[in-house]
Amino acid sequence: MVMSRRRAVFQDASIELAHGSGGKATRKLIEGLIAPYFFKEDAALTDSATLSVGDLRLALTADSFVVHPLRFPGGSIGELAVNGTINDLAMGGAEPQALLVTFILEAGMDTKVLQEEIATMAATAEKAGVAIVGGDTKVVEHGKGDGLYITTAGLGMVHPHANLNPLSIKEGDRVILSGPIGDHGITILLARGEIDLQASIASDTRPLWPLVKPLFDVYGEAIRWMRDPTRGGVATALNELARDTGLTVMLEEAAIAVRKEVRGACELLGLDPLHIANEGQFLAVVSAESAEDVLSLLHRTPGGEEARIIGSLKRASRPGVLVRSDYGSTRIIDMLVGDPLPRIC
């Protein structure tokens, strides 16, 4: 999350589920309550922090995972926890080097379920070439948790050609999206069985570093900003970008891939796919002159075949995100408000 020029104010007397949505309420919590104490006034609240230690540029990140249910088509809490942390590092232009894993276990949880998640995390980390180097385990009484919460911290080394800086974003820069959106959020929703809908859909959880490393190798100078649109979806990530740059993001709806199962579920529930969480996609802002080359390289990279240029940055009287429909009409899309899908990651 990127800091606004004017900080949000937190006025709620108690914490609600919406404060975990990744949308407006989360922004208020972070900017209004947490950042004033923890961070310097001008700090950028990105998904990973970059530190210069000696001659090295290191990235550090930590995320807690509370997804319910623990397992779902295409993944599980353990797989999310490993990939999510790898992806926060990748979005900071950093190659993941080491992970730490902490568990908060609820007394009474089935050992087999825990063992499965541990095995999944080990396999996911190994597949991504990252070592798990340590961690911690705590146990709380039955009824004070929900089986298993995982927190993963990651250390990464910033790619020598990575040059991410939202202040370098210019009018005309292009927005690239790596693939179809909404798969993860809708999969979790269906896995809960709360709506009567059958669809063959799976979470898109995957590590993004293999997909973005080739881009930094070749086009590091042209890539100005990157974000994985998890909680709050593409709309929230791009609204933060708009706030941060003072520019408007103009999206072409036709270029944004949404599987028909996701679109169907969204229509049924009155949700916008642009607000639904993803766990294996990224957004990038790339200079206009390099955008087609970056896209072409992505298309040749395994897992990047469905990437598209979905829009561009414009100067406008009031920064925000606009979506131009196939029929030429334009609508404003705000950050996610409330939390229609709590605990999706």
Place this chain on the structure above:
Amino acid sequence: MVMSRRRAVFQDASIELAHGSGGKATRKLIEGLIAPYFFKEDAALTDSATLSVGDLRLALTADSFVVHPLRFPGGSIGELAVNGTINDLAMGGAEPQALLVTFILEAGMDTKVLQEEIATMAATAEKAGVAIVGGDTKVVEHGKGDGLYITTAGLGMVHPHANLNPLSIKEGDRVILSGPIGDHGITILLARGEIDLQASIASDTRPLWPLVKPLFDVYGEAIRWMRDPTRGGVATALNELARDTGLTVMLEEAAIAVRKEVRGACELLGLDPLHIANEGQFLAVVSAESAEDVLSLLHRTPGGEEARIIGSLKRASRPGVLVRSDYGSTRIIDMLVGDPLPRIC
């Protein structure tokens, strides 16, 4: 926690509170269930992991905090979370550089309580000279948490003179303890109001780096092992040392400081102060020839005035921890078994 030569086996069908005690059950969980998947067979399960990145030796650690109640005499969950992570780094000989903080909030929790903890964490980190550089916030439904769980990850830079290595421990090496034991665990117990005992006692939570840095500056070569005896207490930490070195730790009971309030509560409850958690003390194994010098330097360092040499390493037929009483009798003291005090950190 240090790896045994023969790994424990985990045979429990479900997770119990004792698995979070820091004692025998925790060791079984980590060595029997987690380590076989996450770590290489010969990896040392220390409280922080050391990584060589470029020319630098970095330390990484992460801990979850689930202490109940959230506030108690002498501290709070936020203060523990900052100091505990600083201390895990310090015990690896590393100067803390940066912290990440993640919150798992229970819907319905009072904003004021959260705000107090955030303010406490910021003040504790600032006092210790460590920056909080990022984090994450999740919210779970009311009844799926307990107000607030915090996970803190830390990055440290290993002191150039730190040379910690349990394999270098020799017969005759001395064990130094930094101060009186059991204050934290007994404070939490009393704060819960579960036993009818009034005592003016407070948690010993504090950052240990200011206390151990001068030791590394001058006597880095002589310090072979360091550990903060948190969950499971001094007895558990030293039993792990014994297992790991194949040596016996011989303690002099008269040298181990225990406040009379702690001793009184322990007698009432049938607990041994050596099993009670500390949050601001450390154990060090130091070469015999340097032990008095190290102790003298500690005594001149603010906060180290009550440090004592409490014992030494001996060769014996069966490694373990022995305590010689004031009257000359000797007893074996094992790791903590079960969990008389769940959720103390």
